[in-house]
Amino acid sequence: MATSHEIKCINKSDRYNIHERILSIGGINNNGTHWKLSLADAIKGIENGEWTFYVNNIYGRKVNVIIAKTALGNKYLKTEADTTERNNLLELPECK
Template sequence: MAIELQISCINKSDRTNAYERITHVGGVQNGSRWKQRQAEAIKNIEDKKYSFYTSVGGHVRNVVVASRNGVKYLKTEADRDTPDNLLSLPECP
């Protein structure tokens, strides 16, 4: 069974392409900060090691792996085709 983690922050590159912009996701679990590269988070979801979610404004959304033009990226289920929910999170320290 996958370990469930809340993503509460991200790091972004200078890229303008929203599908390639997130470099890292992170949060706090049991009082400790965690942070993973987006590629690592994608692999962990695909391997069912971790599942991720966001909670913004009282709305909890699962984070899933999507692909556009052969590029895998993370998005919330509620985003349909844009990763805006994740992109709106604050920067990770």
């Protein structure tokens, strides 16, 4: 069964292509330590059923992170549609 993890930060590239924007995602474990995964590892973990990810939107609501594909078939992460017009994932702070 997949374990669910909140994404608290991301690292972005300077590229504008949606599948190249996020380089890594990160969060905090239950024990207070920090975790960080490359985009490729996060996508692989979702596809293998190992992990699910979510972010909390500006209203404190949980929004699931899903895998999407560009027209050319490149995979990237995005949030499911929610009640905001904001980009829940790309607006997260940079991971240290």
